[in-house]
Amino acid sequence: MTRADPIDVLIVGAGASGAAVAWSLAETGMRIVCLEQGDWPNPTDYPSTTPQSEFLQLGPFSYNPNVRNRPEDYPINVDDSPIAIANFNGVGGGTVLYAGHFPRFHPSDFRVKTLDGVADDWPVDYARLEPFYAENDRMMGVAGLAGDPAYPPKEVQLPPVPLGQLGETLASGFNRLGWHWWPSDSAIATRPYGGRDRCVNLGPCMSGCSQGAKSSTDLTYWPQAERAGVELRTRCRVRELLVNDEDRVTGVIYYDAD
Ligand SMILES: Cc1cc2nc3c(=O)[nH]c(=O)nc-3n(C[C@H](O)[C@H](O)[C@H](O)COP(=O)(O)OP(=O)(O)OC[C@H]3O[C@@H](n4cnc5c(N)ncnc54)[C@H](O)[C@@H]3O)c2cc1C
Ligand code: SF4
Known part of the structure; x- marks a missing residue:
């Protein structure tokens, strides 16, 4: 079913990137709508709240949509x-099931052609992206240990x-070999952060994470984006992008819940 509904910005998918884009554009005052095929996850449904935890992880909470097989998959x-595919279809997208492992690329990762003779150098460098990494870290709340010599100095929000x-065990093995190691950055609230325990x-x-400590974007970006006026429509699956004569996307056709 199509619906004439002019808006300024349409985002398809309320996962990691959809959430961040929605939030970052909200202050423009444009009319922003996001269509998400899944629903809001309910943390009280997560497997760890039941004795059938391991069983549920092999079925309705598998990270393989072919196994999960919910209506939104x-x-x-x-x-x-x-x-193999690993995802979650719902508000928060993959971050609902991700591990929260949150390393930045190293500055050298942007120059692999120059430094290692493989692949290509990026058209941007670490310094250009750093303010955005920092903003994303603040929005998500990143736990880590400042001072990793593999990076230029960077702010860490949480222990x-x-x-x-x-x-x-791994660290002591690395120490014996004289290898560099450092606790990884994680988008996990090791102290109360942003209203989360x-x-x-x-x-x-x-x-x-039924505790709400893991920073999934249904808990971080989305509440703020909605408060700032972004409209999030769940259970809305986009079927088709509409394209004009100049090959520009002008809208979408989507199925809503009904
Ligand atoms: C089990 C698991 C562990 C992971 N661990 C880590 C980790 O530790 N660290 C890390 O950095 N990354 C991790 N990831 C990866 C990370 O979650 C993804 O890279 C990230 O979520 C991708 O963001 P995205 O916005 O591109 O897509 P997604 O987060 O997948 O969001 C896409 C959204 O679009 C919706 N959608 C798709 N098609 C349609 C349609 N036609 N109409 C409407 N909506 C639609 C989907 O339902 C989904 O909600 C993990 C992922 C999984 C599944
Ligand atoms: S409380 Fe901590 S360990 Fe437990 S699921 Fe959440 S992030 Fe993971």
């Missing part, structure tokens, strides 16, 4: 792909996630 053919036995370190992050 469509099958993805990976027969010819070297990698690092504890290494745990596995991390400490702190992580309790029990570890089921990759099936949804």
Whole structure:
């Protein structure tokens, strides 16, 4: 069903990037609408709140949509792909199930052709992106340890996630070999942050954090974007982009919940 509904900016998908773009444009005062095929996730439904946790992770909370098979998922053919699909379809997108591992690219990653003779150099460098990395880190709330010599100085909002036995074992092995290591940045609230409570370190992050400590964009960008006037329509699957004679997208056709 089509609906004549003029808007200034249309975003398809309320995942990681859709959320950040919606929030970053909100202050322009433009009319911004986001269409998301899934629903708002409900943290009380996450597997860790039930004794069937491991079972649910293999079914309705699998990160493979072909296994999850919810109404908002469509099958993805990976027969010819070297990698398998992993995602979540709903507000927050993949960040609902992600691990929250949040490293920035190293400055050298932007110059691999020059430095290593492989692939290509990026048309932008780390310094150009740094203010955006920093803004995203503040919006998400990043835990880490300042001073990693692999980066120029950067701000860290929260103390690092504890290494745990596995991390400490790896770290002592690295120390014996004389290898550089550093606690990874994580988008996890190790202290209360942005109205969210702190992580309790029990570890089921990759099936949804019912504590709300893991920074998924349904909890970080979206509430702020909506308060700033962005309209988010859930259970709306875009079927088709409409294109004019100049090959410019002028709108979409989508199915709403009904
Ligand atoms: C299990 C798992 C672990 C991960 N771990 C990490 C990690 O530790 N660190 C890290 O940096 N990244 C991690 N990722 C990857 C990260 O989550 C993704 O890179 C990121 O979410 C991609 O953002 P995106 O906006 O491109 O897409 P998504 O976040 O996937 O959002 C796309 C959205 O668009 C919607 N959509 C798609 N098609 C339509 C349509 N036709 N109509 C309407 N809506 C539509 C989807 O429902 C979805 O909500 C992980 C991902 C998974 C699944
Ligand atoms: S509280 Fe911490 S360990 Fe538990 S799921 Fe959330 S982020 Fe992961």
